[in-house]
Structure formats: C-alpha cells, structure tokens
Amino acid sequence: MAxxxxxxxxxxxxxxxxxxxxxxxxxxxxxLRVDVKDSxxxxxxKIANLESVAxxxxxxxxxxxxxxxxxxxEEVFSELKQTLDRKK
Numbered sequence: 647m648a649x650x651x652x653x654x655x656x657x658x659x660x661x662x663x664x665x666x667x668x669x670x671x672x673x674x675x676x677x678l679r680v681d682v683k684d685s686x687x688x689x690x691x692k693i694a695n696l697e698s699v700a701x702x703x704x705x706x707x708x709x710x711x712x713x714x715x716x717x718x719x720e721e722v723f724s725e726l727k728q729t730l731d732r733k734k
Contacts, residue, residue, distance in 0.1 A: 651718070651725040654696055658726065661696075662710065663687025665733035669708070673723045678712040685710070698722065 659665055662682055669681040682688055685708050693712060694702045701713040714722055 651698075651722050652729070654698060655722065655725045655729050657696060658693065658712075659729060659733075661689040661693045665730055668730060671723070671726055671730065673719060676713055676716060676719070678714060678719070678723060678726065680710040680712065682708045682710055684708075 659668070662668055662680060663684060664687070667683050667687050669683055671681075672679045685704060685706065688704060688710055690702050690704050690710070693699060693710075698714045698718050699712060700715070703711045
C-alpha cells in the first residue's frame with residue numbers, strides 16, 4: 647500500500663478543487679494526468695510546492711499534468727486512485 651503518500655494525496659485532491667472536481671486520473675511514465683471539471687478551482691502554484699512534485703502544467707480544457715519523482719509515481723497514483731474511490 648502507498649500509505650506513505652496519503653497526506654500528500656489528500657492535500658493534492660484539495661488543491662485540485664476537491665474530489666468532486668476530478669473527472670478521472672491516469673498517468674504516463676513521468677506524470678499524473680488529472681482531468682478536472684473546473685480548471686479555475688485548481689491551485690497550480692500550491693500543487694507545484696508539494697513534496698515530490700517537480701512541475702505542474704494545466705490546459706484550458708481541464709487537464710492537469712503533475713510531474714512527480716518517477717520512483718514515487720506509481721505509489722502516488724495508487725494512493726490518489728484509492729482516495730478518490732473512497733470519496734465516491
């Protein structure tokens with residue numbers, strides 16, 4: 647389990663506008679890919695300051711790309727997915 651990232655993930659969800667603002671989450675080899683309903687609710691600058699976050703980019707169509715440490719990406723994604731599933 648990725649419990650070591652729960653605090654970071656809970657903060658990330660909040661900075662993404664809450665679980666209700668997140669349509670879906672996926673990832674590639676280098677980043678989390680988060681589709682949000684309202685991109686105005688995303689606090690990009692604060693997300694960039696989270697531990698393990700190297701960079702954040704956001705598109706106007708509601709996509710947020712969050713670059714994390716590659717060795718932690720899978721665990722952060724797993725914890726994020728579990729957290730979102732519990733909030734539904």
